[in-house]
Amino acid sequence: MPDTIRLDAADTVVTAIRALEAGHPVEDTATTGLIPSGHKIATRAHRSGEPIRKYAQIIGYAATDIAPGDHVHTHNVEFRNTDADYEFGTDLRPVAPASGDTFMGYQRENGKVGTRNYIAIVTSVNCSATAARQIAAHFTAERLAAYPNVDGVVAFVHGTGCGMAGDGEGFEALQRVMWGYAKHPNHAGVLMVGLGCEMNQIDWLLDAYGLKQGPLFQTMNIQNVAGLRRTIEMGIAKVEAMLPLANAATRTPCPASALKVALQCGGSDAWSGITANPALGYACDLLVAQGGTGVLAETPEIYGAEHLLTRRAATPEVGEKLVSLIRWWEDYTARNRGSMDNNPSPGNKAGGLTTILEKSLGAAAKGGTTPLTGVYKYAEEVRATGFTFMDSPGYDPASVTGQIAGGCNLVCFTTGRGSAFGSKPAPTIKVATNTEMFTRMTEDMDVNAGEMLTGGVTLEEKGRELYDLFLRVASGEMSKSEAQGLGDYEFVPWQIGATM
Template sequence: MTDTIRLDPADNVVTATRALEAGHAVEGTATRALIPSGHKIATQAIAQGDAVRKYAQLIGYASADIAAGEHVHTHNVAFRNTDQTYDFGTDLRPARPVEPAVFQGYRRENGQVGTRNYIAVVTSVNCSATAARMIAAHFTHERLAEYPNVDGVVAYVHGTGCGMAGDGDGFEALQRVMWGYARHPNHAAVLMVGLGCEMNQIDWLLDAYGLRHSETFQTMNIQSVAGLRRTVEAGIAKITDMLPHANRATREPCPTSALKVALQCGGSDAWSGITANPALGYATDLLVAQGGTGVLAETPEIYGAEHLLTRRAVSTDVGERLIGLIRWWEDYTARNKGSMDNNPSPGNKKGGLTTILEKSLGAAAKGGTTPLTGVYKYAEEVRAAGFTFMDSPGYDPASVTGQIAGGCTLVCFTTGRGSAFGSKPAPTIKIATNSEMYARMTEDMDINAGDILSGGVSVEEKGREIFEMFLDVASGRPSKSEAQGLGDYEFVPWQIGAVM
């Protein structure tokens, strides 16, 4: 492993692969101070106001004169809002046909295919959260022992549903989340629990989305049932009746084209865009070649890289939808007195990421190279196959909640600083960007992409390893976060708008 990595000949910085003392020789110059691992070094003088480039792309502007060999980071790099020229469909690289692969999944009556077989207790409002948790808690491993094909009973509770406008972005997003979880292919049965007087009425959801009561879909309100205790008792009885129906589901061979994978990153570092994210991008290309779907999200974390995605848009309309999301976020952050550069987080910066532009260029690599076939609202059903994008915040639990509501049956999550994230009903696969963190958090990380940097493994080899894990986990192999029981508290619908 070399001491530094140059990603493109056009770059005026390189990245240190280990901590480098002052005076260390680097590309014809020498470091002027200690450079932490993962941080950038100027390879030429950069005048104040000039562009700082990495990935052959703009990542910021020098806020002071930067000498060759100097540490390049937040102390001497400034962020500016992007001012891009957008091209559409100029970089279309369709996936090559491949031999079809299969996994062992659950075929549902509506034609969807699941990777897990849960029963869901979905709340309409925070006021019914305790009831939902009590109902789900009744169904212990011991009580579910006679239903071996049921993975569990999960309560999806949240902190909103009332004190909000009855229309607009926030209300519509919450309704899409509830509908998405109600019809998710990883759920064999669903019980919805409300209070009764909340703004987010369950009956409105049923009318809006055409949901009908059945043996495996039931609803109830605490006020109508007459109190918490009776609601919990009634809920337990309803799910007890659902269990035999859910247990009839069995795994069978299913085409990989049925998989929808949420592409996520969190706790990112400088290696995210060099190891794990490109490897996940290669796995995404393999998935798309099978007819499957990859769903990239976190709109603030493609800011500064969106022009690369519009070039891959299958139509001008798809590209314009993506730009529309970028403009909405610029306005959203401005009216809330924030900045698009509020992200990266302190941990991201400690890991070597300086601006959101740099972070976004690495994050976008998770989407691979195939055409962008669709752009969706938060929690909207993802209908197009191939590489797609969903609007969401960069906050991982809220973003993943939207992707799962959109139909994702697996989540793949890259991390450099480390993460203890997990999700239900779609299990999360976690990929470490560096070997040091992987060694510290082996119990949490499913795959180490750090050996791309330190072990001579190619991005393509690692990408194929990730793709094979897609199939294994989709077929029932527990991911490490799943085996540790994560996912019961990571359901976080994005709360948009005023709380009233």
């Protein structure tokens, strides 16, 4: 097994596969100091200000002169905002023909397909969070034993809904999240719980989206019901009435085209863009070939790689929408006195990632190679099939909340440092980027993409393994995060705008 990996002949750095001592031979040079595993080594001299390349792309600029064999990281690399000349539709690759794959899902009346069968308690405001949690808590495993087709009763609560403007980006995003969860195919029934005087009025949502109350969709406000205790009692009664109806749903064969998978990463390291993310990208290509949909998100984490995605835009309009998101984020961070390079996190940097440009080039690999067919606002319903993109922050819970609201019925989450994340109602599959972390956190990780480095497994083999797991988990097999009960506290709508 080699000690380093070179990703492209044009790269000016290589990555250490294991920790290397000073003086260790590396290509035509030798290390000038200790190099941690996953970190970069210069293979040629860089003068101060000269670009540093990995993935055949610029990941930063030398902050000082860098000698061959030097450790290349935050101490000698500087970040600069991107200044790309965007091309649209210049890298459109044909999609492979479908082979008619299926999974066992829940066919809903509106034509959507669920991979799980929950009853959801959705709150409009933080003030109704306790009521929602206590309603859901009543439905223990013992009480649900009589309803084997119901996966659970889940409270989706958040810390906003009031003290905000009644229009604009923040309000509209929250309304889209509520609508998306109210209509999600993984929910057999929904109870919406509000306070009554909040800015985010449930009735406004019903009017805006044409939602109609019925046996499996109910609403209530604490103030109208006359208090917390009575609200909890009434909420329990409403859910009890839904349970027999929800339990009547059964799994039937459904086409793989009905799968909409959130492509997500968190706790990334240098191996994310080399093992797990490309494997997920290959799995995404297999899904798209079936007519399914992959939804990439985390706009700050494609920054510096967006020019590669615009080349895959199916139309110029799709590409322009992506560029407009990048410009919005540059303005958003600037007016809040931040930087796009505030991401990567300290953990990402410890794992070998130096700048957001490097992180983004690896993160974008989750989207595979097929055409980019649509770009969506945060929590907007994803209507296009194929490979798509949704605007979101890089904060994993907020990003996944938006993807699920957009209709994702499955989540695939790659991680290098080890992320304890799960989601409801769409289950999360976790992919480790390296064998060491997979072994240490085997109870949390579903797939070890580190075998691509340490076990001789090919990209195609690992991507196929992931795709096959999509179908099994969609059919009811529990992912490891799901089995541990994760997902009750990961509902985090993105708060945009001022809190008043």
